[in-house]
Amino acid sequence: MKPTFHPAIHCVCALIFIGLLFAGQGRLAGVLYLMWIAVEIFVSAVRGKHGNDTER
Structure with a gap:
């Protein structure tokens, strides 16, 4: 599976998840x-x- 969204969106979401994790959520x-x-x-x-492998 290839990423569908732009890599910047992945980085922002990861920061949100890490922030929630450290905030006790x-x-x-x-x-x-x-x-x-x-x-x-x-x-x-x-x-x-x-x-x-499927895009040849």
Whole structure:
């Protein structure tokens, strides 16, 4: 699976998750992270971006 969104969006989301984790909101950070992964997989499936081995 290739990343669907711009790398800057990934960096901002990672900073938000780390900030929540250090703020004592570990469960919220985990839930948001799992939601982010689900959205990433869904958008990747809809747009048809899989991997380098299928794009020859």
